[in-house]
Amino acid sequence: MSVATKLPSATTPITDHDPRVRQVELAISNLLRGGVALSMLLIVAGTIVTFAQQPSYISQPGELHRLITPGLKFPHTLGDLTSELGQLRGEAIVTLGLLVLIATPVMRVAISILAFIYQRDRIFTLITSVVLFLLLLSLVLGRGE
Amino acid sequence: MTPLEFVLLVLLISVAAGVLGSLLGLGGGVIVIPALTLLFGIDIRYAIGASIVSVIATSSGAAAAYVRDGLTNLRVAMVLELATTSGALTGAYLAGLLSGRWLFIIFGVVLAYSSLMMIRKLNEPEYQESNKSAPWADYLRLHSSYFDKRTGREIYYRVTSTRIGLALMYVAGAISGLLGIGSGSLKVPAMDLAMHMPIKVSTATSNFMIGVTAAASAGVYYMRGEIDPFIAAPVAVGVLIGALGGSYLLPKLRSSTIRLVFVVVLLWISGQMLWEGIRG
Numbered sequence: 001m002s003v004a005t006k007l008p009s010a011t012t013p014i015t016d017h018d019p020r021v022r023q024v025e026l027a028i029s030n031l032l033r034g035g036v037a038l039s040m041l042l043i044v045a046g047t048i049v050t051f052a053q054q055p056s057y058i059s060q061p062g063e064l065h066r067l068i069t070p071g072l073k074f075p076h077t078l079g080d081l082t083s084e085l086g087q088l089r090g091e092a093i094v095t096l097g098l099l100v101l102i103a104t105p106v107m108r109v110a111i112s113i114l115a116f117i118y119q120r121d122r123i124f125t126l127i128t129s130v131v132l133f134l135l136l137l138s139l140v141l142g143r144g145e
Numbered sequence: 146m147t148p149l150e151f152v153l154l155v156l157l158i159s160v161a162a163g164v165l166g167s168l169l170g171l172g173g174g175v176i177v178i179p180a181l182t183l184l185f186g187i188d189i190r191y192a193i194g195a196s197i198v199s200v201i202a203t204s205s206g207a208a209a210a211y212v213r214d215g216l217t218n219l220r221v222a223m224v225l226e227l228a229t230t231s232g233a234l235t236g237a238y239l240a241g242l243l244s245g246r247w248l249f250i251i252f253g254v255v256l257a258y259s260s261l262m263m264i265r266k267l268n269e270p271e272y273q274e275s276n277k278s279a280p281w282a283d284y285l286r287l288h289s290s291y292f293d294k295r296t297g298r299e300i301y302y303r304v305t306s307t308r309i310g311l312a313l314m315y316v317a318g319a320i321s322g323l324l325g326i327g328s329g330s331l332k333v334p335a336m337d338l339a340m341h342m343p344i345k346v347s348t349a350t351s352n353f354m355i356g357v358t359a360a361a362s363a364g365v366y367y368m369r370g371e372i373d374p375f376i377a378a379p380v381a382v383g384v385l386i387g388a389l390g391g392s393y394l395l396p397k398l399r400s401s402t403i404r405l406v407f408v409v410v411l412l413w414i415s416g417q418m419l420w421e422g423i424r425g
Contacts, residue, residue: 025212025219032209032356036202040385043378047152057148064148067375070188094374101201101381102363105356108205112223123285128223131357134230138364141234 024115028108035104042097050090106135148375155181156379163203163387168394169263169407170348172355173384174200174326175256179414182249183421187376189245189252193325194371197363199384200327204355206385207392216349218342221287221304225350228311229332229358232318237362240323241369249422252324253415259330260411263404274303275341281307291346302343310340314354322362327355 051057057067081099084092109132116125146154158180159173166173174196181192211217240248282288287304313335321328329351336347366372 021219022215025215025217028219029209029212032205032212036205036209036385039202040382043382046374047378051149054148059147061147064146064151067148068151068185068187068191068373070191091374094378098198098372098374098377098381099367101198101205102360102367104205105201105360109226109357112219124220124223127227131223131226131230134227134234135357135361135364138234138237138361139368141238141365141368 020115020119024112027111027115031108031111032104035100035107039097039101039104042100043094046090046093046095046097048090049088049093053090106132109135151185152375152379155185155376156383158184159199159380159383160387160390163199163384163389164391164394165387165407166384167203167388167391169404169411170329171259171263171411172200172327172329173203173388174324175259175411176414177380177384178252178325179256179418181376181380183414183417189248190240190371191373191376193240193248194363194366194373195325195377195380197325197359197366198372198377199381200321200325200359201356201363202381202385203388204327204352204359206388208349208353208356211349211352214349216291216345217353218287218289218304218346218350219353220285220289221336221340221342222350222353224285224287224307225310225314225336226354226357228314229318229321229354230361232315232320233322233358233361234365235315236319236322236324237365238322239319241365243323246422246425248324249418251320253417253419253422255320255324255326255328256415256418257412260408260415262330262334263408263411273341274301275305277305277341279303279305279307289346291343293345300343302346303341305341306339310335313339318358318361321355321358322365325362325366327359329355 054063057063081092081095085096109128113125113128113132116128159177162176162180163173165171166176177199178189178192178196181187181195182189208217212219282304285307287307288302289304290299290301292298293300314332317328317331317335320326320331329348332351332354333344333347336342336350337344342350363372
């Protein structure tokens, strides 16, 4: 067994534990927590509002099949979503919460790009920008079908 | 069953899946999808859509803690995310073309593989530095260090085989997008076995990438209308609560016998999924 711990030397690579990197790490950590917390709040609130708006969902067994089988229209375009949010519909609030959750890692990537620009790290700015582009592409890919 | 009863029941099952997933280090998706399809008869595409959202929640929650502890290698994560996100897009796109039967069959195989991989985790290997030359990793400055709490020392490590890592990550991303799971059981070995990263760093970095990978495929599923708020809401909330509870229980449950029992249960579930696909 080789000794894994050793002091930094000529053979030991440069590490990235400088204070600026640490700041970015903390910002990312806080963003991830905040995004998850906000989405959970919206999802739970939206679910409660849904049941308050549709009393039959609490008492009618027949309603379930319609809600969980393919073919149901729930807001999955941004236009539908904004108009239904305007009416404060429960399903729309839940959907907004789900979108906040999906957007959280996307925001994380966007913050990382800013950090790499700030550190003048060209190659990583490029790499991270491509990842962000791929994430945004996903929204187009799904719609095209 | 009324919709209210359904939501509460799915919430309960998702909490259980989250606890189990975090105890086993598998993530909740791999357990919640069989539960939704086999117990409730939900369309597998909707189960996958709900699961992928829950994967983002648990991964982001755990990643926040790992990043704070300095275990995550952010540079490696950024580079490999090129491969996992393109893989995820491929997988999510393919899922739209394949029939439900094939999704059951592939799921059964992947679950069986993941359960067997769990046995490997029973003894955590000591980190050994590799002497292989690593021009890509040198150029991208991927080598780093982390503070090991157990020994109280800073462990320096060299990353190797970046290109092989990228190829493996593409596959892991594709499986994640296809089945709506985090596929950490594919990402972790790609880093600690192929790229010679310490297992703790591999696990933390895998967790960090899972959220971005899942977001890529979740975008496709959402636009395709396969993320049903009625199913996704209780699954996302339940799995997250379960995972938080599980991480609290984890240090108290280290028995390998319990893990072995779970492996058997998971193999049985994967058999059920396979059978569901073959039967049609």
